Amino acid sequence: MKKQSNRPSGLLKKATGVAAGFILLATLLPGTAAATTAANAVITNTATVNYDDTGGNPQTALTASVDVTVNLVTAHPTLSAPVDATTSSGVFLNYTYTIINNSNGPDTYNLTSAAVLGANVTSQTAVFRDPSDSIDITGVTIGATSVAVAALAGATVITVPNDGVSDASVNGIAAGDAVFIAGTVDVVASVVDNATGTSTITLTTGLAANASVGDQIGGLTTFILKTTPIATVNGSTYDITITANDGATAGAAPIDVTTTTVLVISLTVTKYVANVTAAVVGGTPFPAVGTLNTGLGAGGIVYYATGVTGNPGEVLEYVIVISNGAGAATASDIVISDPIPNFTSLTSNIALDPGTTVWSDVAITPDNGDFAESDGTSVFIYAGDGTAAGEGVDNVGAPGTGGRLAAGATTIGAFQVTITP
Amino acid sequence: MFLKRPQYLTLLVLVFLSATAWAKPKVELTMTSEKEVVEKNNGVETVKRVPATDIESGQVLIYTMKYSNTGDEAATNVVVDNPIPKETVYELDSAKGAGSEIKFSINGGKNYKQPSLLTYEIKGPDGKPVRKKASPEQYTHVRWIIATVPPGGSGELSYRVRVK
Numbered sequence: 119m120k121k122q123s124n125r126p127s128g129l130l131k132k133a134t135g136v137a138a139g140f141i142l143l144a145t146l147l148p149g150t151a152a153a154t155t156a157a158n159a160v161i162t163n164t165a166t167v168n169y170d171d172t173g174g175n176p177q178t179a180l181t182a183s184v185d186v187t188v189n190l191v192t193a194h195p196t197l198s199a200p201v202d203a204t205t206s207s208g209v210f211l212n213y214t215y216t217i218i219n220n221s222n223g224p225d226t227y228n229l230t231s232a233a234v235l236g237a238n239v240t241s242q243t244a245v246f247r248d249p250s251d252s253i254d255i256t257g258v259t260i261g262a263t264s265v266a267v268a269a270l271a272g273a274t275v276i277t278v279p280n281d282g283v284s285d286a287s288v289n290g291i292a293a294g295d296a297v298f299i300a301g302t303v304d305v306v307a308s309v310v311d312n313a314t315g316t317s318t319i320t321l322t323t324g325l326a327a328n329a330s331v332g333d334q335i336g337g338l339t340t341f342i343l344k345t346t347p348i349a350t351v352n353g354s355t356y357d358i359t360i361t362a363n364d365g366a367t368a369g370a371a372p373i374d375v376t377t378t379t380v381l382v383i384s385l386t387v388t389k390y391v392a393n394v395t396a397a398v399v400g401g402t403p404f405p406a407v408g409t410l411n412t413g414l415g416a417g418g419i420v421y422y423a424t425g426v427t428g429n430p431g432e433v434l435e436y437v438i439v440i441s442n443g444a445g446a447a448t449a450s451d452i453v454i455s456d457p458i459p460n461f462t463s464l465t466s467n468i469a470l471d472p473g474t475t476v477w478s479d480v481a482i483t484p485d486n487g488d489f490a491e492s493d494g495t496s497v498f499i500y501a502g503d504g505t506a507a508g509e510g511v512d513n514v515g516a517p518g519t520g521g522r523l524a525a526g527a528t529t530i531g532a533f534q535v536t537i538t539p
Numbered sequence: 540m541f542l543k544r545p546q547y548l549t550l551l552v553l554v555f556l557s558a559t560a561w562a563k564p565k566v567e568l569t570m571t572s573e574k575e576v577v578e579k580n581n582g583v584e585t586v587k588r589v590p591a592t593d594i595e596s597g598q599v600l601i602y603t604m605k606y607s608n609t610g611d612e613a614a615t616n617v618v619v620d621n622p623i624p625k626e627t628v629y630e631l632d633s634a635k636g637a638g639s640e641i642k643f644s645i646n647g648g649k650n651y652k653q654p655s656l657l658t659y660e661i662k663g664p665d666g667k668p669v670r671k672k673a674s675p676e677q678y679t680h681v682r683w684i685i686a687t688v689p690p691g692g693s694g695e696l697s698y699r700v701r702v703k
Contacts, residue, residue: 154596154597154703155596155626155702155703159626161594161600161624161626161627161702162624163570163572163602163621163622163624164621164622165568165570165604165619165620165621166619166620166621167566167568167606167617167618167619167620168616168617168618168620169564169566169614169615169616169617169618169688170564170614170615170616171563171564171612171613171614171615172564172612172613172615174615174616177563177564177566177614180566180567180568181568182568182569182570182604183570184570184571184572184602185592186572186591186592186593186594186600187592187593187594188593188594188595188596188626188702189593189594189595189596191595191596191597222596266625266626279626331625331703332626332703
C-alpha cells in the first residue's frame with residue numbers, strides 16, 4: 119500500500135479471513151454513512167381534508183395521495199489498503215481487499231489494475247478473484263439501504279424501506295451479507311419484507327451505536343487481487359494500482375497501490391576436498407577459519423577448493439556446501455547430484471549437516487528413504503533445512519524428491535573416496 | 540284545480556325546506572408532486588417544474604393540493620392536514636395557501652401552531668426546563684385552515700420538502 123484516495127488515512131492490516139478483515143475495518147473507518155433515503159423507497163404523501171356544511175355539520179373526510187420513488191444516488195466506495203507484501207518469483211500472492219458501498223442502493227464497482235514494473239521484474243500477471251479465490255471477477259455488486267426507523271445501540275432489528283420486490287433481500291442485502299452500520303461491521307441474519315412498505319433486517323450482533331433515520335447501511339464484501347511476478351534479481355519490486363469505479367459517480371474513484379517485493383532463489387553450490395591420508399594445503403580453505411569434523415574420519419580437517427593432490431591408495435574427503443542467499447526466495451526440491459570422480463571409488467557413508475553443526479551419518483544404500491544415497495556412480499544429497507514436512511528425521515532434505523532451503527540456510531554433505539591404487 | 544292560499548304557502552315552505560335539505564358542500568382534493576429541473580437552452584439555464592414520480596436523495600419535492608367545492612353549499616371550517624413524509628424534511632417558509640391559515644405540528648399532529656409559537660422543552664444544564672423554538676426539521680405535519688369555500692370555489696395549497 120503506497121497511496122490512496124477517497125478514504126480515511128490508515129492501514130488495513132492484511133487479513134486472511136473475512137471476519138478478521140471486518141474487525142480490522144471497523145477500526146479503520148469513521149462513521150462515513152451520511153443520512154440518505156434508500157433507493158427504491160416509496161415516499162407516500164397523504165393529505166386529509168375535513169370540513170363542515172354551513173350549519174356546522176361535519177362532512178365525510180376525504181384524502182388525496184401521491185407516491186414518489188427514490189432513485190439510486192451513486193457514491194464512490196470505501197476501499198481498504200492491504201499491507202505491502204513479498205512473494206517469490208513465479209509464486210502467486212493474494213492481496214485481500216475490503217470494499218464498502220456508500221451509495222443509497224445496490225451499486226456495481228468495476229475493478230481495474232495497472233502495474234508498473236521495477237528493474238529486474240520481467241513480468242507480472244494480476245487478476246481479481248472472488249473472496250473464496252474460486253473464480254476470476256471483473257467487478258463486485260454490493261447492496262445498500264438506509265435506516266427507516268431509528269434504532270438504539272444494541273438493537274438487532276432494523277427497519278428499512280422496502281425495495282418494491284417481494285423476496286428475502288432488500289436493495290441487494292440478504293442473509294449472510296456483511297454490512298457497515300452505525301460505525302461498525304455487522305452481519306445480516308435475515309431479511310423479511312413487511313406489509314407496511316418496509317423490510318426488516320435482523321443483525322447477528324447488536325448495533326454498536328444508535329442508528330438514526332436515514333443512516334446509510336452499506337453492504338461490504340471482499341475480493342482478492344492475485345498477482346504472480348517473474349523477476350531475475352532478489353528484492354526487485356513492482357507496483358499495482360487498482361481502481362474501483364462504478365462509472366456513474368463524479369470525481370476520482372478510489373485507488374490503492376500495493377508494492378510487492380519479489381524474492382529470487384540464490385543457490386550456490388561449492389565443492390571442497392581434503393587429502394585425509396596425507397594433508398595437502400591448497401587454495402581457498404573451508405572452513406575459512408578453524409576445522410571441520412564430518413564424523414567420517416578423524417576430524418579437524420581443512421578442505422580446499424583448489425590445489426589438493428593425492429597418491430593412488432590415498433583417501434580424499436569431499437564436502438559439498440549448498441547455500442541459499444540471505445533474503446532470497448526459498449528453494450525447493452533441491453537434489454545435489456555429484457558423480458564419483460574417475461579413478462576413485464566411494465569408500466564411506468555420506469555425512470550430512472543441515473546447518474546445525476550436528477552431523478548425520480547416512481548409509482549410501484540407494485532408494486531406502488535416506489536423505490542421501492549413492493547408486494555407485496554418483497552421490498545424491500537431498501539438501502534441506504528441515505523445515506518442510508518429511509524433513510524431520512535427519513533434519514535435512516526430503517528423501518527422493520529433494521529438500522528445501524530457506525533464505526540463508528546451508529546444507530553440507532561429505533563423503534570419502536579412495537584413489538584407485 | 541287551484542290551491543287555496545294556506546295550501547300554496549305550505550307547498551312553498553316545503554319546496555324551500557327540501558331545497559335547503561338537499562344542498563350540500565362537496566369538497567374535492569387532488570395532490571400532485573413535482574420537482575425542479577434545470578434546462579439549458581442556448582446557454583441559458585432555466586428552472587422548470589416537472590411531475591415527479593421519482594426523486595433523488597437531497598432533491599426537493601413540491602407538493603401541491605388543489606381543492607374545490609363542487610357542491611351547492613359553502614364548505615366551512617375546511618381543514619387540510621398533511622403529514623410530512625418521514626423520508627423528507629420541510630423547507631422553511633415554503634407552505635403556501637391563499638386565504639388559508641397555515642399551522643404546523645411537531646408532535647405527530649396532536650397540536651398545531653404557527654411557526655413562531657412552535658416550541659418544545661428540554662432540560663437545561665442546571666436541570667431547569669429550557670424552552671426552544673422548533674426547527675423545520677422537527678415539523679411533522681402541515682395544516683391549512685380555510686374558513687369558507689363557497690360553491691364553485693377552489694384554491695391551491697403547496698409546500699416543499701427536501702428528501703433525506
